[in-house]
Amino acid sequence: MQKPDASSPLPRGEPVLFLNGVSKSFPGVRALNDVSFTLRAGEVTALVGENGAGKSTIVKILTGIYAPDAGEIVVGGQQRQFHSPRDSWAAGIAAIHQETVMFDELSVAENIFMGHMPGRTSGFIDWPQMRQRTAELLKSIEADFDPDDKLKQLSVAQKHMVEIARALSHEASVIIMDEPTAALSRNEIDDLFRIIAQLKAAGRAIMFISHKFDEIFRVADSFVCLRDGEKVGDGKISGITEPKLVSMMVGRPIDQVFPKRDIAIGDVVLKVEGLSNPTEFADISFELRRGEILGFYGLVGAGRSEAMQCLFGMTAASSGRITLNGTPLSIASPVDAIAAGISYVPEDRQEQGAVLPLSIRENITLASIGSHVRNFFLSKPSELDAVRVLGRRLDVRAAHWEQRLGDLSGGNQQKVVIAKWLAAKPKVIILDEPTKGIDIGSKAAVHDFIGELAEEGLAVILISSELPEIMGLADRVVVMHEGRISNIFKRGTWSAETIVSAATGARKAA
Amino acid sequence: MSLAPRQDVADAAPKSIADRLLRWESILVVLLIAVIVGNTAISPYFLDIYNLSDATYNFSEKAIVALAMALLILVREIDLSVAAIIALASLAIGLAAQAGAGLPVLLLIGPLVGAACGAFNGFLVTRIALPSIVVTIGTMSLFRGLAQVVLGDQAITQYPKNLTAIGQSYLIKWPPLPYSFVIFLALAVIFAVVLHKTALGRKLYAIGNNPVAARFSGIPVDRIRFMLFVLTGLLAGLAAVLLTARIGSTRPNIALGWELEIITAVILGGVSIAGGSGTIPGVVLAVFILGLATFGLSLVNVPGIVISVLLGLLLIVSIALPIVVRRLMQKRPAG
Numbered sequence: 041m042q043k044p045d046a047s048s049p050l051p052r053g054e055p056v057l058f059l060n061g062v063s064k065s066f067p068g069v070r071a072l073n074d075v076s077f078t079l080r081a082g083e084v085t086a087l088v089g090e091n092g093a094g095k096s097t098i099v100k101i102l103t104g105i106y107a108p109d110a111g112e113i114v115v116g117g118q119q120r121q122f123h124s125p126r127d128s129w130a131a132g133i134a135a136i137h138q139e140t141v142m143f144d145e146l147s148v149a150e151n152i153f154m155g156h157m158p159g160r161t162s163g164f165i166d167w168p169q170m171r172q173r174t175a176e177l178l179k180s181i182e183a184d185f186d187p188d189d190k191l192k193q194l195s196v197a198q199k200h201m202v203e204i205a206r207a208l209s210h211e212a213s214v215i216i217m218d219e220p221t222a223a224l225s226r227n228e229i230d231d232l233f234r235i236i237a238q239l240k241a242a243g244r245a246i247m248f249i250s251h252k253f254d255e256i257f258r259v260a261d262s263f264v265c266l267r268d269g270e271k272v273g274d275g276k277i278s279g280i281t282e283p284k285l286v287s288m289m290v291g292r293p294i295d296q297v298f299p300k301r302d303i304a305i306g307d308v309v310l311k312v313e314g315l316s317n318p319t320e321f322a323d324i325s326f327e328l329r330r331g332e333i334l335g336f337y338g339l340v341g342a343g344r345s346e347a348m349q350c351l352f353g354m355t356a357a358s359s360g361r362i363t364l365n366g367t368p369l370s371i372a373s374p375v376d377a378i379a380a381g382i383s384y385v386p387e388d389r390q391e392q393g394a395v396l397p398l399s400i401r402e403n404i405t406l407a408s409i410g411s412h413v414r415n416f417f418l419s420k421p422s423e424l425d426a427v428r429v430l431g432r433r434l435d436v437r438a439a440h441w442e443q444r445l446g447d448l449s450g451g452n453q454q455k456v457v458i459a460k461w462l463a464a465k466p467k468v469i470i471l472d473e474p475t476k477g478i479d480i481g482s483k484a485a486v487h488d489f490i491g492e493l494a495e496e497g498l499a500v501i502l503i504s505s506e507l508p509e510i511m512g513l514a515d516r517v518v519v520m521h522e523g524r525i526s527n528i529f530k531r532g533t534w535s536a537e538t539i540v541s542a543a544t545g546a547r548k549a550a
Numbered sequence: 551m552s553l554a555p556r557q558d559v560a561d562a563a564p565k566s567i568a569d570r571l572l573r574w575e576s577i578l579v580v581l582l583i584a585v586i587v588g589n590t591a592i593s594p595y596f597l598d599i600y601n602l603s604d605a606t607y608n609f610s611e612k613a614i615v616a617l618a619m620a621l622l623i624l625v626r627e628i629d630l631s632v633a634a635i636i637a638l639a640s641l642a643i644g645l646a647a648q649a650g651a652g653l654p655v656l657l658l659i660g661p662l663v664g665a666a667c668g669a670f671n672g673f674l675v676t677r678i679a680l681p682s683i684v685v686t687i688g689t690m691s692l693f694r695g696l697a698q699v700v701l702g703d704q705a706i707t708q709y710p711k712n713l714t715a716i717g718q719s720y721l722i723k724w725p726p727l728p729y730s731f732v733i734f735l736a737l738a739v740i741f742a743v744v745l746h747k748t749a750l751g752r753k754l755y756a757i758g759n760n761p762v763a764a765r766f767s768g769i770p771v772d773r774i775r776f777m778l779f780v781l782t783g784l785l786a787g788l789a790a791v792l793l794t795a796r797i798g799s800t801r802p803n804i805a806l807g808w809e810l811e812i813i814t815a816v817i818l819g820g821v822s823i824a825g826g827s828g829t830i831p832g833v834v835l836a837v838f839i840l841g842l843a844t845f846g847l848s849l850v851n852v853p854g855i856v857i858s859v860l861l862g863l864l865l866i867v868s869i870a871l872p873i874v875v876r877r878l879m880q881k882r883p884a885g
Binding site: 354373374375377378379384386391392393394395396397398402405406407409410412413416417418424428431432436437438439440441442443460464 | 559560561562563743747748749751752753755756759760762763764765766767768769770826827
């Protein structure tokens, strides 16, 4: 394995990686068109753009997963061609991914040195050396776990640290961080930023991909902005403001991020009383009205998703009563919930929401498949009618409806998943973190759409960990803390501080 | 809510000829033709309508079970106990015959015992949440062990004529078609229609591709899995009736090793062992390929052991070939 800059860090500002005129097309989609930029030693470059703008394509090209159709990659003054991820590693490029892909059952040391374990001449692994080098790497990033710990025992933040140690073990000169903070708590994010500062000091070039603008402005030195596969701007982060960067990204200024619609709120649709489960949540009671958007706020682990999944029939409740339009419901499975008119858009799109290998059409009709049966057989024309209407309404960008869902960008996958749940014609729709990990443009579209649903008379439950989103959209906010409702706020009577203190348990509800 | 001009989305991609030719079913058709041409070349007796008809005896019973097994594998499950279920069901038929039961009872008891065995498998897999490969390795020993305990080193050979007639005569005189083959064809049509044209079929593909998302989408995943285990047991019981009627005896080693032959046909048919993809036409073609290849080779007196070596090679080569071809095509520099 080559060690491009093992000992002496490059001086700050020295170009490490050039991307020159890179283009990449897929059948029916031009993913990248003539994109060029430079990554410099000791600098953090933020790569910003909406979902589908071409960010992941760039990451995949730099990590050797895709070969570009045109253009060149120059690393350390040498033109490179990556035929596999291994070539990219060898050139000193390491990536830390959105969803960490590592070996849960193996130790931290094995994960870090997978593929380049120190060996003895006898062919066996040199365990003492591997442990010692792991311990040194972990110490250098102030990690608080051992080389022998199994990966599955670690938190998401700790797993990120393992990935960073892995990148350092390769002496990587370029480190790509793809949404590294998506699953981290505030403290863990601070830890990550401390490590980024260390990496900068050590002369590494960092490409930082995030949808969160506060992070970009906090951590980045420069930015590269992509829109529809083209570079639409770059420069120093100090030379640009947040609104300017946003309008560069979406191609128009976003003046009002949360236009709260004026919607007449109707009768009570859903009434939940004393919903409990032995371990996750207790005594959840609330009412939801027609046209209302009810926010659910809380820290990760407060039991919001668990309570909603119980309401949806995924898990059994130990006690509690659910009434829909005055009729008591007994929900034993999602089949019952869907039949009653409750839809739940899960938080984990990849695992729970989408069936990625199936087509867009098959996904959209999946939760309402019974309505497309004509004389025992499935009617494809009937399916296509529904798919065209919903696909267009949610503005799904695709080449055709038979495309594999897995081939679409994250934002478009999310639109298809929401379309699937609207196809089930719900009275109550529960959206669990619907904008998590999607770009600001798609986010605004989803916010707009939530308002549209409420206007049409749906009752909406919105689970979100983003306070601005909750405060911007909800009519009332239910705040949960450690499995219980700690307070319910009405629009106009809340402030960010009161909501957060109810969520952290700082001030118990009266 | 759009930020950019909405894009027109086509209903479907234009289908290229290359796509059609590279479909697994097309490859299987070519393979089947090769088997027929090869067999005709090496033996003058192959293309004889009575010989071919007799050949179907040797694979129809397995083929019937393969249809249900295809659905199980499609939803990421497997049943290794099918051959043992056949043994136990055959024993039940034998005991009923000894007790003097009439034809309707003899015909029903096999599928009933099979369905009960399948329900036991399905219960352990869906209720106790055990992996099906572990459960059915266990029940494979359990079911056949039960049959062996009852039979000892004996065999039941006294079957009424009206039962053996079903296994040994043609249902249709011209073209000569045995009962088992006609039943297989009818079931194949039903399975293909259900899997490819109904909502239930769509649900099976969803479960096979993402069982968690399928459950969230309101598909009763566990109930469907359970029913597929029952169905597989039921068809194994039906195969037991046909097999017992054909050979007119029940021995402890009846249908020994069939589970692997059945799974071989399913995999050669293009059903992914990881679940989520595969078609009934593919499985039917694979059944014919394996059945006719075996028959042709035995016509020219190739020993059974050699035939199984050849079929093993055929399976590996035919599975590997398209993957290699596809990889080579992807390696071609794009644009």
